Amino acid sequence: MQLIWFKKDLRTQDHRPLYEAAKRGPSVCLYIYEPELIHSEEFDTSHLEFINQSLVELDQALRALGGCLILRVGEVINVLSELHRDHPIEALWSHEETGNGVTYARDIRVKDWTQANQIPWHEFPQTGVVRRLEHRDGWSRRRNQMMACNLVAVPDSIQMVEGLDIGRICKPKEFDLPECQKTQLINGGERSADNLLQSFLKSRGQHYSREMSSPVTAHDACSRLSASITWGCISVRQIVHALRQRQDEVRLARQEGVATGGWLTSLKSFDARLSWHCHFMQKLEDEPRIEFENMSRAYDGLREDEFSQERFEAWRDGQTGYPMIDACMRALKQHSWINFRMRAMLVSFASYHLWLHWREPAIYLAKHFLDFEPGIHFSQVQMQSGTTGINTVRIYSPTKQVKDQDPSGEFIKQYVPELSGVADKHLPEPHKMSRDDQTKSGCWIGRDYPEPIVDHLTAYRSARDRIYAVRQQSSAREEARRVVEKHGSRKGPSRKGPSRRLSGPRANA
Numbered sequence: 001m002q003l004i005w006f007k008k009d010l011r012t013q014d015h016r017p018l019y020e021a022a023k024r025g026p027s028v029c030l031y032i033y034e035p036e037l038i039h040s041e042e043f044d045t046s047h048l049e050f051i052n053q054s055l056v057e058l059d060q061a062l063r064a065l066g067g068c069l070i071l072r073v074g075e076v077i078n079v080l081s082e083l084h085r086d087h088p089i090e091a092l093w094s095h096e097e098t099g100n101g102v103t104y105a106r107d108i109r110v111k112d113w114t115q116a117n118q119i120p121w122h123e124f125p126q127t128g129v130v131r132r133l134e135h136r137d138g139w140s141r142r143r144n145q146m147m148a149c150n151l152v153a154v155p156d157s158i159q160m161v162e163g164l165d166i167g168r169i170c171k172p173k174e175f176d177l178p179e180c181q182k183t184q185l186i187n188g189g190e191r192s193a194d195n196l197l198q199s200f201l202k203s204r205g206q207h208y209s210r211e212m213s214s215p216v217t218a219h220d221a222c223s224r225l226s227a228s229i230t231w232g233c234i235s236v237r238q239i240v241h242a243l244r245q246r247q248d249e250v251r252l253a254r255q256e257g258v259a260t261g262g263w264l265t266s267l268k269s270f271d272a273r274l275s276w277h278c279h280f281m282q283k284l285e286d287e288p289r290i291e292f293e294n295m296s297r298a299y300d301g302l303r304e305d306e307f308s309q310e311r312f313e314a315w316r317d318g319q320t321g322y323p324m325i326d327a328c329m330r331a332l333k334q335h336s337w338i339n340f341r342m343r344a345m346l347v348s349f350a351s352y353h354l355w356l357h358w359r360e361p362a363i364y365l366a367k368h369f370l371d372f373e374p375g376i377h378f379s380q381v382q383m384q385s386g387t388t389g390i391n392t393v394r395i396y397s398p399t400k401q402v403k404d405q406d407p408s409g410e411f412i413k414q415y416v417p418e419l420s421g422v423a424d425k426h427l428p429e430p431h432k433m434s435r436d437d438q439t440k441s442g443c444w445i446g447r448d449y450p451e452p453i454v455d456h457l458t459a460y461r462s463a464r465d466r467i468y469a470v471r472q473q474s475s476a477r478e479e480a481r482r483v484v485e486k487h488g489s490r491k492g493p494s495r496k497g498p499s500r501r502l503s504g505p506r507a508n509a
């Protein structure tokens with residue numbers, strides 16, 4: 001029996017383990033609900049619902065090929081041992097996973113188990129991440145080669161192994177998870193991923209590069225493919241192939257004199273972000289400790305002892321007194337998604353204005369991101385909180401973000417209804433309204449909407465000074481050189497060392 005272990009690769013297309021195993025004989029397609037993962041602090045009911053939708057569709061697709069999906073609940077080694085006892089496993093097939101500490105440790109146990117039982121375990125990459133990478137030189141080229149390879153065909157058929165209990169889809173309550181309260185979520189499954197891709201490439205994405213930063217427009221203008229990529233309902237390579245085809249079409253149209261208004265720029269930006277996906281995941285692959293520890297050790301001790309639970313809760317609950325922060329947090333909790341700039345602003349506010357260590361906010365956000373991808377998430381959170389030591393320090397001004405990204409207050413008023421009567425000009429800083437304006441707007445600061453939790457300028461200056469006090473130390477520069485060497489993208493000035501990148505902070509970014 002060939003055993004195909006589906007993890008975060010819930011699809012049949014461009015799935016090498018499925019293709020390779022199916023051509024070798026009777027095969028079992030297995031998904032394991034792992035209580036250890038489901039009960040981890042980053043996991044949410046919305047994740048399970050997305051997984052379940054994807055599993056239902058995956059099962060249908062496998063049945064069309066003559067197979068089906070076998071479902072089990074339990075610790076992976078126990079599940080594998082039980083299967084192996086009744087139906088000896090000839091080989092185990094799966095994709096490589098760059099996951100969190102739980103999956104990392106689990107994969108080590110699986111490796112040991114397969115070796116002890118003399119079962120070959122064939123693992124294949126499914127993103128541009130390279131296992132056991134020695135250094136970053138030439139990484140981009142390798143990643144691009146991987147993306148340019150042909151897509152793996154769906155097998156013509158799957159030979160079933162008879163006599164196995166199929167198992168069943170498990171509902172959240174079976175794991176003591178609460179009901180999902182979120183709305184307008186992206187659906188799981190290959191069909192939904194394909195629909196998102198097509199609608200983005202054919203219509204929604206035209207003004208992507210212009211509209212991705214505002215939470216008012218990003219919802220439709222961004223691809224919204226992240227959750228589908230995270231859970232593997234579509235591979236990055238499938239997206240890259242469709243993108244190349246679309247770029248060719250648009251270029252051809254342009255040569256023929258058709259106006260292509262913004263498409264080429266938007267498709268190029270999208271392309272860059274798909275490569276960032278792999279670039280950020282490679283960081284966690286190369287240094288798994290960054291899930292828990294500062295990327296640059298020079299920042300150890302900077303925030304750890306100053307964690308304020310009260311500040312964290314105000315941030316978490318969308319009650320900071322800064323409308324853009326509060327609206328984003330509340331929108332995120334409702335829909336499990338917020339755009340890149342707003343994610344960066346939320347982390348920047350928690351890390352700089354509130355001086356919270358990044359780990360707790362990161363876990364909270366991970367739970368609420370339907371697309372939680374440890375490699376991207378922890379690298380991005382560290383980048384936005386200044387602990388990589390190599391990136392420009394960006395301290396977002398939450399008031400400027402209102403003026404730039406939601407000048408008419410459409411987004412803020414939707415998610416912070418207490419401010420619905422407040423005039424647009426007061427939305428960046430409602431606490432500065434006169435008593436008359438507060439009466440007119442029906443919003444009393446301190447009663448209906450909180451006073452700002454911190455003063456922006458004071459908090460900004462303090463954070464900037466403290467971060468730069470570390471950054472200027474020679475030990476921090478030394479550590480920055482190590483980080484660039486290990487994780488740098490090998491593009492632009494970072495190659496030569498971090499010095500130019502360590503110049504002044506970007507306030508009010």
Ligand SMILES: Cc1cc2nc3c(=O)[nH]c(=O)nc-3n(C[C@H](O)[C@H](O)[C@H](O)COP(=O)(O)OP(=O)(O)OC[C@H]3O[C@@H](n4cnc5c(N)ncnc54)[C@H](O)[C@@H]3O)c2cc1C
Nearest residue numbers: 222223224225226273276277340343344371372373377380
């Ligand atoms: C603090 C923070 C945490 C983040 N955590 C995650 C996470 O857990 N999972 C996740 O997929 N993305 C994460 N991102 C990156 C980015 O915000 C999301 O990928 C994006 O908002 C998802 O929406 P989309 O699919 O419409 O993206 P699009 O803009 O349409 O981009 C297409 C794809 O490119 C990739 N991508 C886009 N932006 C980035 C980026 N900056 N870095 C790496 N890859 C990118 C994603 O796979 C995305 O689906 C995080 C960003 C920040 C600032």
